[in-house]
Amino acid sequence: PENVGVLAMEMYFPKRCVSQTEMETFDGVSAGKYTIGLGQEKMAFIDDREDIQSICLTAVKSLMEKHNISYTDIGRLEVGTETIIDKSKSVKTCLMTLFLEHGNTEIEGIDTTNACYGGFAAFSNAVNWVESSSWDGRFAIVVAGDLALYASGAARPTSGAGVVAMLVGKDAPIVVERGLRGTHMEHAYDFYKPDMHSEYPVVDGKFSNTCYLRAFDSCYNRYMARLAKTEEKEKPNMDDIDYVVCHSPYAKLVNKSFARASYNDFIRDKDNEKYAALKPFEEMSYADSLENKDLERALMGLTKSGYAQKVGPTAYAPKQIGNMYTAAVWAGLASLISEVDSETLQNKRIMLYSYGSGLAASMISFRVRSSTEELKTKLNLRQRLEERTHSKPEDFAAAMKIRENTHNACDMIPTGDLENIATGTYYIEKIDDKWRRFYKRK
Template sequence: MTATTFEHYPENVGILAMEMYFPSRCVDQSEMETFDGVSAGKYTIGLGQEKMAFIDDREDIQSICLTAVHNLMEKYNIAYTDIGRLEVGTETIIDKSKSVKTTLMTLFGEHGNYEIEGIDTTNACYGGFNAFSNAVNWIESSSWDGRYAIVIAGDLALYASGAARPTSGAGVVAMLIGKNAPIVVERGLRSTHMEHAYDFYKPDMHSEYPVVDGKYSNTCYLAAFDACYNRYMGRLGKALNKEKPSMDDIDYLVCHSPYAKLVNKSFARASYNDFLKDPENEKFAPLAGFKEVSYAESLENRDLEKACVGMTKAGYAQKVGPAAFVPKQIGNMYTAAVWSGLASLISEVDSETLKDKRVLLYSYGSGLAASMISFRITGSTDGIKQKLNLRERLAARTIAKPEDFAEAMAIREKTHNVRDYVPSGNLDHIASGVYYVEKIDDKWRRFYKRKD
């Protein structure tokens, strides 16, 4: 695309503000290893996770989204009447018809704003990215009325007892989208890959837990990464007038994080894709022996994976490490996971260092849907970093016992889809300014309160 293609669009559309909510309680993954009777390091080294956030029956998808949006509006002093679109990405479904967005409208109705476009988007962990795309596309369309958009990506990542449970977590990210943003979407640089797969899905309406084929899901994730990465690099090459663009042209990488080790493998995988385009380059010498490996075999070849991880270790620490910090501390958040990585990057790297840098973001949702876009940091991110205050807030959480986590999961199992119910969770675990479920009446209608 030529530069003139974009002349009629608002300038520098992207992220103006970010807020993140996560539960006040978490468990240490090393303690979970002991509790589950697995080998030391299985979760902390094997998965690369450190802590895992969890909630009981006092919070649900709507309460955590209410908290995130309310806090975003308060921290940035945004007028509720200045919002013209509200998009929610989530796969945590508590109603098969009524969207989470409609519940969030209670916040805006109090200020007389009922004209807000957007509803929920659902496809595993990809919903948040699609919600973001809808918001950006609205601002760049003839439908835009000049107001801001808010994107909410959030989930409760819950698994049945077993191998997948340590990849649980909970969190939500809310973002203000508009023009003249410091975190700008690079136009014309995006790629998408979609196909049909049963790697992770939720067919049982009587349970919050998914059906997961873990090994297959990892393969799907990496294959979709390859497809998006190669398409993106093709477009970046044209934009830069460069024959062989590579990860050298990317300053930071943010990936959807079901668990940290998979993100590590993705970054390493990029080097393999770069090698295939430039096999004679000396920097790829450690991969020379894998030139004839078939593509299908490459996805599961442990020797290739080890070689790629080894040669990209230093690059990972610099380009991926800052974005991996927060997901390691919270666990999987489904739609929020990739955006929590972006929030982590903004929080871990100072604004001056980020200035003019290119940030590549990869979103993956099982089933499957995946996209890759890039941002340019064109303005100061200091304000966002200060308001997120992630390091201090994460450190202030209560470290609960694994038994408390197991009890909370048991409560949720027993009370899933109940009606005429008052939650039993202790309100001491609800922090000030956080919304919680007050009751569910005999018609399944949910009522919320904000803790003073």
């Protein structure tokens, strides 16, 4: 099959959000710390009425309905998540309830976990399946979703929640380019979840940022080396890329990684006039380049207009929602499709960088082959994001408290108010004494 890629996309995010400006006041930090320092505008959150299974049920159901997809046309369903509610049973098996109603129980694929990377791994599995001898001619669905939660403290303003569900198959409008992907993996304790009694990660924030940027450099250079070969270019660089989607824990880090790309381009092409502002940093060691604030400033200045054009449209939704772990990078792609009209996107190359702590990272690119108009209309992101309920930081803190109190509980009925759930959303009706979860759709 040719032109394998994304045929349809749906995104689910909670009905409630909180303003980062109000969070700054509530947390007693200096004004601008979350909005300018982290680059975030709003943060989505949920209480104990929803869990990873309910939010994925909502996203898949909505994808099927909006795009009028037949349940029997799906041959593979992959889930990427790091929100674990069971050490054995997958989220995928729960999603099978939607397909059983239509008599389809023959669907391959299961959950994949490694921090924020699971969604990319799931996507990669789906693309590989369509391109392989195991393919049975049907579509694949990829679900990437998480509740991104942090204990109160410096990391909490980078919380969020969301799911992206995608239909993958041949003859897609957004096609995965072959032979260009770059990957970087290693062992690191930058962010991990060793405590089964808590939903919160153990995180070394500064170290995780450095890990993210190092992995970005590595993937970018591998990607560019492959591009040099396939397109017989001596010194490929950011000019060969039209849009850049990066995993977004918070927007500022995405801005910094886009700036790093030009540092890598400069190292490959030191005498090129367009990098003149970077000449003073020519001899700097790689380790220093990751820490040096003067270099960072020079890079941010050099790439300012490039950022606005190539990254700006991909950052819109993640800034409005916050981190979504596995879903964050795909929310960036959905954001791009929503913010840029289909005509402008035609034949453009979109680079996508997925990072998961621990650590695993990959970079691929897409080429837009045909109209994305229908995807944009059905995503309807701007309107849906604007229609959300704006809650107070106190409500956000209370919702986190409810989740802490009911984590791992059984024989319980969630106390979260159904008013906070939008129509068409699945929610937890009860968890029985054997920890079996029952869902309803509002």
